[in-house]
Each structure stands twice: as C-alpha cells, then as structure tokens.
Amino acid sequence: GVTQSPTHLIKTRGQQVTLRCSSQSGHNTVSWYQQALGQGPQFIFQYYEKEERGRGNFPDRFSARQFPNYSSELNVNALLLGDSALYLCASSSTGAGTYEQYFGPGTRLTVT
C-alpha cells in the first residue's frame, strides 16, 4: 500500500519541512493533499513521471518532486501556523484505465 513518513512532526514557525511518500506498487502518479481539522482534503500537487501536472491554490512555499521509483517528497518552507494539518499523499495509475486514488496514512504536521 501507500506509505508516508514521518507519522507526526512538530515544527516551529519559519522552519522548513520535508514529507515523504512511497506509492503503491504499479502506480506511477502521486498526488498531495492537505487536510485541515474538520475539513475535506485539499489538492496541492500531482506528479506523473517526475513531472508536475497539476497544482492547487497553494503558495510557492510548497514544492514537491517525484523520483524515478515514483516515490515523492513534499517540501514546505517558511512554515506558518496555518500550515498545521494532516498531509496526505495519494497513489494512482495514469494510463491504466483506472481512476482510483489510494491514500497513505498521512503525516500530522503541527507548527508552533
């Protein structure tokens, strides 16, 4: 399945953070979502074959990349209190005729 690390993270305002995601075997596409408490997930990025092919309404402090093995990293610079949330990655397969996105367990980021 989809795995993410770390599980929890506490950072101070202004710091930088890197979150990691390993996609499901056979999947070539990774999407990142931010889920604030009591809200639905919000789309941040989608990567396919190491190329960004979609970006949500998030500032340039958010960046990501995808590696040859289809795993991915999400980076957030200059952390703000409002960045505190559950960060989810979702794995899927482009070109296979399937639409499903499967989520990892998430990384709970707390910014103090």
Add this chain to the structure above:
Amino acid sequence: GENVEQHPSTLSVQEGDSAVIKCTYSDSASNYFPWYKQELGKRPQLIIDIRSNVGEKKDQRIAVTLNKTAKHFSLHITETQPEDSAVYFCAASIYNRSNYKLTFGKGTLLTVNP
C-alpha cells in the same frame, strides 16, 4: 474551478436504518465521483466510485447514484451497522490524461447508534 457541496454535515441513525448523503458539483465536465470513508485518525478509504457514463452502482450495502443533469450524486448505505460510523467524503474529478485532481466536499459525520 470545481466546487463540491455535501449535505448533511452530521447524520445520526439507528442501527439497521438507511443513511443517505448527498453532494452537488459545479463543473459539468466532471466525470468521476468517488466516495471515501475516514475513521478517526485514519486514512481516507475508497469505498465506492462512479463514472459519468453510469447512473447507479451498488456494492453490497452501499450504492451510489449520479444525476448528471442536476449535477448531484448520492451515497446510500442500507442496514447500517455501528462500524459504519465515520466521516464520509464525496469528491469529483475531471479525469483526463493531464490532471485528475479530486475536489472534496466538507464531509458528513455518520453516527450509527446501536
């Protein structure tokens, strides 16, 4: 961009009753509509989905219906059980080869009382 509205925000039913959650979407180009179940502290789990070329899909006790003309879709859970208690999210996507992000509703907290 796409906007998804979900109702109700909370739903309480007795065990064995049916539960219905409704969503509307704004972009008529949307063609894929999944439903996710999220238990407290856990990942969203895909429970059922429907594509725009289908009006209804059923999987055991859960079913989803889609009305493209009205731009709304619904989740139906029959014979509810306490383990169905969770937050349910609907989502919509314009699936094409360039980008298929999911736009989520705000969720429905379903409580099944024994």
